[in-house]
Amino acid sequence: MSDSAVDRLFDSILGAFDVLTIALGDRLGLYDVLHAHGPITAPALAEHAGIDPRYAREWVEQQCVAGWVGVDDPGAAADERRYSLTPDAAETLRDRDSEDYLAAITQIVAAAAAQLPALAEAYRTGGGVPWAQYGPAMRRGQADGNRPLYLGSMTRAWLPSLPELHERLRAGTRVADIGCGDGWGSIAIARAYPDVTVDGYDVDPDSIAAAQANARDSGVADRATFHQVDATRPPQVQEYGLVTAFECIHDLPDPVSVLAGMRGMAQPDGWVLVMDERVPDAFTGPGDDVERLMYGYSTLICLPDAMAHRPTRATGTVMRLDVLRRYAQEAGFVDVEVLPIEHDVFRLYRLLS
Template sequence: MEDLTNTSTDAFAERIFSSVLGAMDCLTIALGDRLGLYDALAEHGPLTAEELSRHAEIDARYAREWLEQQAVAGLVDVARPADSGESRQYGVNDAQRAVLCDRSLESYLTPLTQVLAAAGAQLDALETAYRTGGGVGWASYGPRMRRGQADANRALFLTSLPEVWLPAVPALHERLTEGTRVADVGCGDGWSSIGIASGYPASTVDGFDLDPDSVAAAHVNAADHGVADRTTFRCVDAATVDDAHGYGLVTAFECVHDMPDPVSVLATMRSMAEPDGWVVVVDERVPETFTGSGDPVEQLMYGYSVLVCLPDGMSHQPTRATGTVMRPEVLRAYAQEAGFADIEVLPIENEVFRAYRLLTPAH
């Protein structure tokens, strides 16, 4: 009879080993991204290790080891593996370029490796936080975390948001097309604000975020994308905003779950909107209930929560300590506490995000 215990152990060990290989891939991708190695291969490749070292201004021996590891892992192509280490050439194919290099595509996943690397660098601080009930604030993760998070959503907010998501809600699309004022709460580096402004030239967007580095980046990004005349950005805690009203649309993209006091922010968003204005929250598309073994999206969000979002939330006191996995019923409770009547899931299809309209009692 087959030893089921050994079989199960072997299968689980294989799963963990695969995870270790995946983690190593992520860290070597993050390293290659920081050094500009993928961009050099995409622009100048195929390249030998010596040629890559010159283009990227790194040591040749390190260039060779990184290239060989990337080829063995299937992350870059090697033209003639039997050539000597000095003459062997490496490059990126179209699929690799789309995932590792092209920042204009939603398939660009390299920023996620930067998020993982930044989280891993805080392992000691996370251990302390878990033991003491303290936290690890967003700023502690450093600029790589901020940029990785922003770049991960950049293409989505610049393309799908104005071209697919908002047009899927006809009444909102019409309002934006005719022209309205938009308040974008928790705007980060500004990509959601810029996406809306780019897609709807008759509308203006005011972004609000409490991170000064993000607000500074948002100003630069808006100028680079030609919408600086229709976007403004303020460095302020949205919960304290009391001088911004009359918006036809108030949004919060993937940030409510991070807020230590989401109810106060949602209440502010309600006051910012016109009486018939829209309040829209976009957050993670996680299952409605916890069932144990979950799908890849739920696994990803719990990973974020354990390493980043919950520790950041716990770094503020008092805090709701929501974590990344904010299920619909949790948001509904927050919204009702903030004075909304209910939430409505909007017909916007995406594998990772779910969009909600927060309904006022009049609806």
Template sequence: MPDLADATTAPAAAPSSDLFQPVGPTPDDVATRMVAMLLGAQEVLAVHAGDRLGWYRTLAQDGPTTSVDLARATGTHERYAREWLEHQAVAGFVTVDDDRAAAHERRYALTPGAAEVLTDHDSELFLGPLARMQVASLRAVDHLLDAYRTGGGVPWAALGADARESQAAVNRPFFLGSFVEEVVPAIPELHAHLSRGARVADVGCGEGWSSIAIARAFPGATVVGLDVDEPSVAAATRNAAAHGLADRVSFRGGDAAGAVGAFDVVTAFECVHDMPDPVGVLRAARAMVHDDGFVLVMDERTQERFTAPAGHVERLFYGYSLGVCLPDGMSQEGSVGTGTVMRPDVLAGYAQDAGFSGVEVLDVENDFFRFYRLVG
């Protein structure tokens, strides 16, 4: 993932009082930022089109190509393919061999950086699918506004395949790569459990890449993935079979709070903040694990307390909270309404209410995720 942890885009506001107004960006600053936001929004839609229509994939596979050849290869209309190529060229994602040539004769090529970020599904910099998540949220904007007015929600399932596939595609290289290669070895007790052939319950498994990664890296481990989203469970089952792991990785639909069985390890990757009843699920996790077992929670690496303005990462988390996670969590009656920006003290409170004796923040370096062990 890119290093955005220390980036900021606005000056810190001075303390407010009845005597003066807080210092902030000037109207020109705000106007400049609005134009940048508009450009970003337009480019997200163009990235989504290039992803879904196969334009990026074809450019990466076939090399420099004309709009005529790109349209023919992807079954799309040449005039739109040409406009998209020109847009991508002015945006800097592709190069053009001769900008003075006739429009239909110009040859375009993906830059190496764009090729990795937008087409290499094995790279941890593969972020192109994030456009799908944003588009899924935009499609639901009227429902989101209704939720903001009424206190209702927009469930994950309502965002459709774009949201589900986006999250899975972006997390896949992390789980198959640095999670098992760097994160797990940095947690010796967890590594020991998995190396001995642990039985693992993976709560909120999505399309299954965390479960599959554990089973691939630790041949003695067996994993049961649990998720309330049935299309995710179906996709996870297919993914495990495609990796030849159906004998050691299985998936179940339904609430983790209803799961039974004894496990050596229970994991919850980037899902506790979405849960309408996190205490109930964590209580179930505590019941599911052996007394000497390991409960691992991975969630967003938020600031430890609210401060504003903040950097890009915190802004990103709040954006996803407004558009995806908080409305999903609020879609069930009685939800605690956590949202993406779940700070460590909030998780500690949930864990305590679930019967755990403590929460340990693990010494794992990651710009986007924080890792916790729930104790006792």
């Protein structure tokens, strides 16, 4: 192995330890304690967080060595040193309203890592690992990771930049959100456009329960309601001026049936929007950071989930434009339009009938 390969893998190992220790700190609320009470000693961190003092000291020292946490006097006795979040880390690790908040993504990685034995078996046998098996940390990580985007750029910039759709929403059209998860996309639209009503649909009962609670907490439960429904058999009502699928089409074992259902739900002049990952249109070998990220999701989460169902298209996270266009045309759409939305990770598509 070349020195460059050794260095690269060693850096990745360090990064993996960072990801898992950040996931641990996030799950235990340690960053919130550091933000609220810092600078703070390790024993005080343990007391406020309700964890063992020896573990608190080891964790905060690791975070300091890794550069996420600062210390006021490294030479002080171990239990007298005072720690605080570095300013640039505070937003990324604990500001759940910021689009730079990434601690939620560490929960996704940790939940995937916990399934390595099941993943190895699936790779050997051609089976799968269903979404539910990854546990609630995976669901919450996905929801919390996307929440700032939905409440931020999507409704404050993306939708207003599409004049025809923006005016339709302002006029109070009815919206269907397919694969709504914990409901933040639906809730964001309801909050941004006070005259719309939104129906969120998802097959996962835990997601629907979380979405209903989130809508109540956000004050939009009267206009954003959620239903446990198999997305391959949504209600054929042709009543919706907008039908959306945010970051879920690539996960579905039968995306064509879901897209056909979305087409059937939309009014004749209704909009059908799909948000999915921004990946290159062709495989070229070594890729950029976003493509590497999406292949990480795909190999460990999205493809194994799709393979847990039969029959399955086994799309994986890296759904390129030609694949989505083929699915859309099989579902009865004429074409797919890439909308002029600039984002590092996501792309917004309009499906044309």
